[in-house]
Amino acid sequence: MSVQRRARGGPAGRPSPAIHENPFDDVLEQVDRAAQVLGLADAEVELLKHPKRQVIVSLPVMMDDGSVQVFTGYRVLHDNTRGPGKGGVRYHPDVDLDEVKALAAWMSWKCALVDVAFGGAKGGVACDPSKLSDGELERLTRRYAAEIFELIGPNLDIPAPDVGTDARVMAWMMDTYSMKRGYVEPGVVTGKPIVLGGSLGREAATGRGIVIVTREALHDLNISLEGARIVVQGFGNVGSNAARLLAEAGATVVAVSDVRGGIYRADGLDIPTLLRYRSEHGTIGGFPGSEPLTNEELLALECDVLVPAALEGQLHEGNAAQIRARLVIEGANGPTTAEADEILRERGIPVVPDIMANSGGVVVSYFEWVQDRYGFFWPEAEVNHRLEEKMVAAYVALRAAIERHDLVRDLRTAAYTVAMQRILEARRLRGLYA
Numbered sequence: 196m197s198v199q200r201r202a203r204g205g206p207a208g209r210p211s212p213a214i215h216e217n218p219f220d221d222v223l224e225q226v227d228r229a230a231q232v233l234g235l236a237d238a239e240v241e242l243l244k245h246p247k248r249q250v251i252v253s254l255p256v257m258m259d260d261g262s263v264q265v266f267t268g269y270r271v272l273h274d275n276t277r278g279p280g281k282g283g284v285r286y287h288p289d290v291d292l293d294e295v296k297a298l299a300a301w302m303s304w305k306c307a308l309v310d311v312a313f314g315g316a317k318g319g320v321a322c323d324p325s326k327l328s329d330g331e332l333e334r335l336t337r338r339y340a341a342e343i344f345e346l347i348g349p350n351l352d353i354p355a356p357d358v359g360t361d362a363r364v365m366a367w368m369m370d371t372y373s374m375k376r377g378y379v380e381p382g383v384v385t386g387k388p389i390v391l392g393g394s395l396g397r398e399a400a401t402g403r404g405i406v407i408v409t410r411e412a413l414h415d416l417n418i419s420l421e422g423a424r425i426v427v428q429g430f431g432n433v434g435s436n437a438a439r440l441l442a443e444a445g446a447t448v449v450a451v452s453d454v455r456g457g458i459y460r461a462d463g464l465d466i467p468t469l470l471r472y473r474s475e476h477g478t479i480g481g482f483p484g485s486e487p488l489t490n491e492e493l494l495a496l497e498c499d500v501l502v503p504a505a506l507e508g509q510l511h512e513g514n515a516a517q518i519r520a521r522l523v524i525e526g527a528n529g530p531t532t533a534e535a536d537e538i539l540r541e542r543g544i545p546v547v548p549d550i551m552a553n554s555g556g557v558v559v560s561y562f563e564w565v566q567d568r569y570g571f572f573w574p575e576a577e578v579n580h581r582l583e584e585k586m587v588a589a590y591v592a593l594r595a596a597i598e599r600h601d602l603v604r605d606l607r608t609a610a611y612t613v614a615m616q617r618i619l620e621a622r623r624l625r626g627l628y629a
């Protein structure tokens with residue numbers, strides 16, 4: 196496996212430094228690790244190792260120059276024991292079946308951990324969206340939605356945005372599905388524009404969830420969120436909302452970064468002013484009163500909380516020994532490689548795993564689906580209040596698993612035990628059909 200493939204393919208919970216060619220092997224290994232903690236027999240977890248459905252589709256798309264290019268698309272439903280499949284659609288050149296299978300399984304754990312009535316799914320198209328015109332992107336999306344039409348739907352499997360896709364892509368998917376059905380069906384996707392049945396509060400939901408999880412995890416370390424020194428890597432949807440809301444909650448955000456580098460201010464950055472500065476200048480670099488620093492320097496800053504909220508594989512074997520945070524909160528999917536996980540565990544730095552830390556997004560996606568289904572939309576305050584309840588309940592369940600299984604140094608495995616137990620209990624109650 197190339198470094199790039201490994202970094203991209205490794206979200207959520209690679210338990211050992213063993214290098215895997217196939218990211219789905221990481222899923223299998225993590226399932227075994229949690230099964231061992233739970234004392235489960237192989238036969239009990241066998242079904243979790245087999246996605247329910249894996250589909251590959253060929254997508255002929257008319258390009259702007261009149262040629263026809265054939266793209267490959269995927270949709271995997273990993274598990275639907277607790278509800279319809281839920282998971283994003285990724286547009287990226289490296290998308291392949293094994294990656295989509297792994298991402299679908301990670302969605303199963305995330306939805307079970309936050310206790311929303313969804314199973315896990317994921318999809319994607321191997322393409323580089325930055326090289327497609329708007330028209331090509333729309334035609335590709337509509338053909339993909341048409342090819343998986345029979346597999347998706349509010350009762351079956353509900354796509355959402357992921358890397359390389361956004362609300363506009365969801366609008367095209369929703370329109371294609373609705374045209375083929377013959378009626379408007381907003382609940383077929385989440386992460387839609389508000390005017391098409393999206394939910395208030397969805398955009399900031401992942402960042403808001405990170406604040407709740409950070410507060411709970413700091414509480415367990417006897418550190419107050421008020422005045423805690425925070426470093427955020429990545430200043431996109433997740434990172435900028437997390438930084439803004441953490442500062443609003445009284446924390447001191449001392450450094451943030453984007454792909455071009457970071458900025459630091461010892462007594463805290465004024466995040467609302469920084470957001471205005473970025474929208475005017477298109478960059479966070481040169482923000483008055485801040486000092487520049489590289490992303491590597493940023494990750495090594497002494498702080499209470501480090502929130503990697505950019506990309507996969509950012510905390511790795513080469514830099515994990517330099518991390519000087521007291522707590523790591525995984526804002527991105529898979530920011531910590533298996534090797535770094537091991538090093539941080541040995542160094543006693545707790546890592547709150549992505550399936551817990553960034554699950555605010557899927558919680559509000561669930562709320563969006565609920566609102567679409569009954570056609571009545573909640574005010575933002577209600578969305579945020581319900582998000583708080585869901586996130587705290589999930590953290591309470593995680594905390595109980597940490598204590599029960601003595602996993603204070605391995606929050607990732609503790610989170611997996613909660614998720615797997617919930618899915619397996621539902622399976623036992625449903626029994627084996629036919």
Ligand code: NAD
Binds near residue numbers: 528556
């Ligand atoms: P985004 O594209 O809005 O932002 C990504 C940010 O990371 C940008 O500021 C970019 O400049 C920065 N970045 C890219 N490469 C970097 C590097 N090498 N060093 C430092 N910064 C870098 O994406 P997003 O929606 O904020 O998602 C970020 C991560 O969170 C992804 O892993 C995504 O899968 C995950 N996630 C997102 C959501 C959501 O609701 N958006 C939910 C769950 C998980």
